[in-house]
Amino acid sequence: MTKKILVTEDLVQEGIDSLTEHGYEVDMLIDPTVEELASAIAPYDALIVHPNTVVDSSLLDAAENLKIIGRAGVTVDNIDIEAASERGVIVCNAPNSNVISAAEHTMALLLAAARHIPEASASMHEGQWRRADFMGSELFGKTLAIFGLGRVGGLVAERAAAFGMNLIGHDPYCSPERALHLGVTLYDDMAPVLAQADFITVHLPRTVSTLGMFGADEFAAMKDGVVLVNAARGGIFNMDALADFVAAGKIAAVAVDSFEAEPCTDSPLHEFENAILTPHLSPMTHEAQRRASTQIAEYVEAGLEGGMVATAVNLSPLPPEVFDAIGPYVHACKMMGSMASQILGHTPKSLKVELAGGLADADPAPLLAAVLDGGLSYRRLGAFSAANAESVASQHGISVTTASVRDAGEYASSVRIVADEVEVAATLFGTEHTPRIISLMGYKIDIAPATTSLVFEYVDAPGRIGVIGTILGDAAANITTMQIGTKPEESCALVYMNVEGDVSEAVLDRLRGAIDLRNLWKITL
Ligand SMILES: NC(=O)c1ccc[n+]([C@@H]2O[C@H](COP(=O)([O-])OP(=O)(O)OC[C@H]3O[C@@H](n4cnc5c(N)ncnc54)[C@H](O)[C@@H]3O)[C@@H](O)[C@H]2O)c1
Numbered sequence: 001m002t003k004k005i006l007v008t009e010d011l012v013q014e015g016i017d018s019l020t021e022h023g024y025e026v027d028m029l030i031d032p033t034v035e036e037l038a039s040a041i042a043p044y045d046a047l048i049v050h051p052n053t054v055v056d057s058s059l060l061d062a063a064e065n066l067k068i069i070g071r072a073g074v075t076v077d078n079i080d081i082e083a084a085s086e087r088g089v090i091v092c093n094a095p096n097s098n099v100i101s102a103a104e105h106t107m108a109l110l111l112a113a114a115r116h117i118p119e120a121s122a123s124m125h126e127g128q129w130r131r132a133d134f135m136g137s138e139l140f141g142k143t144l145a146i147f148g149l150g151r152v153g154g155l156v157a158e159r160a161a162a163f164g165m166n167l168i169g170h171d172p173y174c175s176p177e178r179a180l181h182l183g184v185t186l187y188d189d190m191a192p193v194l195a196q197a198d199f200i201t202v203h204l205p206r207t208v209s210t211l212g213m214f215g216a217d218e219f220a221a222m223k224d225g226v227v228l229v230n231a232a233r234g235g236i237f238n239m240d241a242l243a244d245f246v247a248a249g250k251i252a253a254v255a256v257d258s259f260e261a262e263p264c265t266d267s268p269l270h271e272f273e274n275a276i277l278t279p280h281l282s283p284m285t286h287e288a289q290r291r292a293s294t295q296i297a298e299y300v301e302a303g304l305e306g307g308m309v310a311t312a313v314n315l316s317p318l319p320p321e322v323f324d325a326i327g328p329y330v331h332a333c334k335m336m337g338s339m340a341s342q343i344l345g346h347t348p349k350s351l352k353v354e355l356a357g358g359l360a361d362a363d364p365a366p367l368l369a370a371v372l373d374g375g376l377s378y379r380r381l382g383a384f385s386a387a388n389a390e391s392v393a394s395q396h397g398i399s400v401t402t403a404s405v406r407d408a409g410e411y412a413s414s415v416r417i418v419a420d421e422v423e424v425a426a427t428l429f430g431t432e433h434t435p436r437i438i439s440l441m442g443y444k445i446d447i448a449p450a451t452t453s454l455v456f457e458y459v460d461a462p463g464r465i466g467v468i469g470t471i472l473g474d475a476a477a478n479i480t481t482m483q484i485g486t487k488p489e490e491s492c493a494l495v496y497m498n499v500e501g502d503v504s505e506a507v508l509d510r511l512r513g514a515i516d517l518r519n520l521w522k523i524t525l
């Protein structure tokens, strides 16, 4: 039967043509209302959208045949990815289609703001000749602060470096190596970045932590005469506060291309001559729109034909034979990824995933994806898939290796991960496939982790457990299970303790003070 694809926003014809040439039936329902889309969606196998079509759980409930959603662009914040994953619907995007256009538009806005180009042009159209009114400043030698050093932020850094700008930035997830490569001095805190910058540009996703990230306090902390650019997502600058600081003259110019609600025909900035406003033009180039159309057509076709979708942002369903071999380990791998990242406290530089025994011949990619998903899901990037795990990991500075060994020791099969210096291994137990940790930091243990666990490492001596038990008992924290591993050659022991009840920082501090600990980690799964 012919597979059906619905397109709900303008798409360059080239992608549509390639889909029809490959035998798909492509229907256009441009800018439908919520009701129109919900009543039309049922027969479609695929849906292709831009940013304005909201794909939420109620639309997905009506989408009985849907297998894949393609976003012809980068950002998938109009799609409920979790709801799609729950229903086994792949979500993919075209992550590199418009990033050059977005970076170039950012440079255009920086230059336009620095040289008053929109106001000067408008005055010429009014028959004026006012050179002295539009005295500008050079970018050369000025400090540009970049918030968000991902794909677009990185391209802006490269371009601004060519203009001779000093680059500083803030991105908690950017590796020092990437910052060094881009020539950006990274700061952990926003304050020193705000205080030094002559120009500030944001290339952040819209998340709970970035919405309103720049408000009155941040604007007040900036240099007088600073220039701001937002060609990323609306809502990152608080527009009312921003308008106050533009009115007061603190902010010399601001350029905004992305608005919280679009289309936007009115905003607190509209009244200011030194506010450059563009209607989400960053991706509006022939090249970007052509790439978005052809790339998304290719990925949607791959998904409909059961192939790996290279840009899937959620877990694509595994073929049954692959799932039988490794499926039960997915949960254990997510758990180990989370555990390792909590022990490490930062994104690892290297990650090794080793499959042993009965898993030795299995494809490690889905388990690698699960480990990364468990370890990095706090980044809200969407889930890793077997298809994108390695490339997304390398984008975040994690070098990944996988290995297989035939000998799983006393177990039928196991998975071991090494994230920088943190080692964890797990096997599955019984018909319920319960994950059990069988090695942690090189200590041999055997325990099914609970929601909250404490892990102690100390120089072994009598009475340690008693002291720990007394402090936890005083804090009304109940020890439910416990395993001790030892390294006699180092006279060290590791205790993995599942606990119920609140173990606060104060209790952890008491534990740290009471015995000579090498390490104490609280792990929440
Ligand atoms: N207007 C356009 O045409 C256009 C095109 C592409 C992307 N975008 C938007 O631009 C933004 C960047 O896109 P991208 O493709 O570079 O995304 P990306 O995911 O490659 O990069 C985003 C970066 O922001 C960082 N980050 C996340 N939260 C942060 C925080 N709280 N503080 C500091 N850094 C944080 C991440 O670590 C990451 O490095 C997104 O909002 C995207 O929606 C707009």
Ligand SMILES: O=C(O)[C@H](O)COP(=O)(O)O
Residues within 6 Å of the ligand: 050, 051, 072, 073, 074, 075, 076, 098, 280, 283
């Ligand atoms: O996230 C994106 O890809 C940009 O904001 C552009 O979106 P659009 O090209 O779909 O408008």
